[in-house]
Amino acid sequence: MKLYNTLTRTYEEVRGNEIKIYVCGVTTYDYSHIGHARSAVVFDTLRRYLEYKGFRVKFVQNFTDIDDKIVKRALDEKKSWREISEKFTNEYLEDVKKLNVKPADAYPKVSEHIKEIIDFIQDLIEKNYAYVLDGDVYFHVPIFKRYGELSKMSLEELNKHRIEPDERKRDIKDFALWKKAKKEDYEVGAVFKSPWGDGRPGWHIECSTLSSHYLGVPFEIHGGGKDLIFPHHENERAQSYARFGFEPVKIWVHNDFVTVNGEKMSKSLGNIVRIRDVVEKFGGEALRYFLLSAHYRSAIDYSEKAMESAKKSYEKLKNTLLTVDMEIAYLKTFGDRECQEKELNLEEFVKDFENAMDDDLNTRKAIAVLHNFANYINKIVFDLNVALLERTLDCFLKLSSVLGFFEGYKRIPKLREDDAKKVIEREDARRRKDFELADKIRKEFAEKGIKLLDTSKGTRWLV
Template sequence: MKLFNTLTNQKETFEPLRPGEISMYVCGPTVYNYIHIGNARSTVAFDTVRRYFEYRGYNVKYVSNFTDVDDKIIRRANEEGLTPSEIADKYIEAFYADTDALNVKRATKNPRVVENMDDIIDFVADLVDKDYAYEADGDVYFRARQFDDYGKLSDQSIDDLRQGASERLEAGADTVKEDAVDFALWKKAKPDEISWDSPWGKGRPGWHIECSVMATKYLGDTIDIHGGGHDLTFPHHENEIAQSEAHTGQTFARYWMHNGFVTMGDDGEKMSKSLGNFILAHDLIAQVPPQVVRFFLASAHYRSPLKFSEANLEEARTNLERLQTTYQNLNYRYNDATDSLTADDDMLAKIADFEEKFVEAMDDDINTPNGLTIIYQLMREINVYIENDHISKVVLDQMKATFTELVGIFGVTFEEEELLDDTIQALIDERTAARKAKDFERSDAIRDQLKAQGIILDDTAQGTRWRRSH
């Protein structure tokens, strides 16, 4: 298996630290609002990566944090008349509701900043002791220039970074930093602001330090994979590397994976709260079936931009319905399948070949578009096979097992057919009798009547199948 490593800017053969196990840390949300589709895209992308690793037999320890102490949270708390803790609780609950609806697996651990404050303070104190950090009027800053490899993830020189940092400072602004590129590990508390006691006075953590602390605490000094949105590469992940490796003396993460943006409009503008062009996942899944949204988000390669549009959502809906219909058709043919046929081995070998090609596609940096192409080819093979007059239960079982397992990596779960009530079943039976009697006017009228109730009929050589419209 090969993964694109942002650190080396190339695909590399993936080799975990421990055989059969993967430690994976993905930056989670700052919980002051509902997540938007860009946030959901990252969550779904890495859930798909995780699911594929698990399909390949790995035990994945997956940690993703909640930032529950932040300026944005404090502002939202003031706006809503709640405490920062109450705001965080509210939007963590909302995050779970949205991601559960999108069929995202819960993380092994979702640590929160406030639960790890002692560890954060100890981590910062160690960096001060090692002269990688310094206190200035109650704030604590990391000496970026002290870390020799600063800039290695974003492939930038520290002098260029310093110039950029200097330009971002407001004209005439006072700063207590030794160097403009230094970044905050601990921030002095403002009046009436939530704070914790520390060796440097009351304050709270800077943004970057929390992920270093929680990743190393729950996964170890060196982890296999660190993931997040492309926009986190600098400064967040760059700073994580510097402070973590300064603290432990070990490589922080061996593989860095970054997902692409969700874009809006014909000009491909990035979706973000700061630009005001975002769509909340909470609102979208109230209008569009969550599984359609999930399939839309999972279908693109994780590193590629994903264009949000009604047309692309509709394409996802159509493809999802094709998968669902194939599953229903498989179930329908169990009614008249035989225990075995002489051609079983050939068909079973063909199914195994599809799975082998799927693995080959996905092993190339989790190439979901190519993986889906193989799934669609398998789907067509299934639909051809089940039109045969004589089919094997053994083959159907293998088709169903392989088909459901592969689409499950994309978070797709199939709906089982519901039992029809007596009235609808009677209409289907009446229509079957009308067709046999060549009363096509009555047959068409019943079809239209059922369609109006969301029941779609498919006439095949093996009989009439029904499915619900989505």
């Protein structure tokens, strides 16, 4: 499988027995929006596909549970930083669960790794990459000669981009590793002891520390939204490279944005779309389908109309799955049909699907392959016997589950003998136009949780 590496700007083969993935998680000060959902779904799909290919995968995603925004919200709500962080950590986990995102192998939090962060900073100071300034610690950018390589920014651009001009810093580009405690930090309890005095870690150092602590260096894949390339990942790479002396990450993977009705999502525009609101209206799998319907390196535009159409397309796939499963349950109940092994050709779809996913995780194409597969199934489903239908269903479910669809799907059972007799009795009643009896039997089934469907091929059922 090849992935586009932001650092080298080339497509690179994913290599190794175990693929270690680190993805930047959310800052836990508010509910998560569909931009967060995209990153979660994209990297979950990458993980699922690598596992499908037979790689062992270790997946780590952090929570930034100490941050200016958390401190501000805690002050506003007169709570501790911890209460705010815990609440929104849990809300995030609830949200992504509805999108069928598999739990990470570890969800480290900054607040639980202050010691490792201090060690990391100490090491950078000893190696002369960092300096202490009145309780703050800064990374001295000009010493790290490869700074700017990830974001491909010139020195002038980099100088322009610094948002915290501070006369005391040695260079305008220097960024904070440790921040001296301010009054408001004490008020909400976001203060930790360090060799440089009370304070809290800067944002970038946490990811260098947590990724190397949990995965070692170098590790295979570092993911995140493309807004993180600068300054966050540029700084993270600088810190880790400076400490370890080599490239810390093999492939940097960045997903593009979600816009809303053609505009960038932002608090000031008031157009932030929360995950939970979309899930409530359209369902989690439909949102997942929508987010995967574009290539991860293209922007995707959210609108209710786009979601409605994604939901419809997703349901087409689901209906095919149900049709196959209903057919199997029907044949198992009323007797299998004769058929030849010959024409079943699933390998072609598997190959097309893998080719799409191998090509820089092209989920847009992979979804198109699933639809081709579904169309094929719809054509042959009433000609196959149970064994061939089972093979078809397995294959369809397996590819779908790489994209995280139909998670926990429950198979439709065959009917018990007395229920099968009732179905025949009802079909007879319908033929005689005794709709009263037919309705009565349908209701009896409904009470048992079985929904009878009258199709052109006869009675089928769902549970």
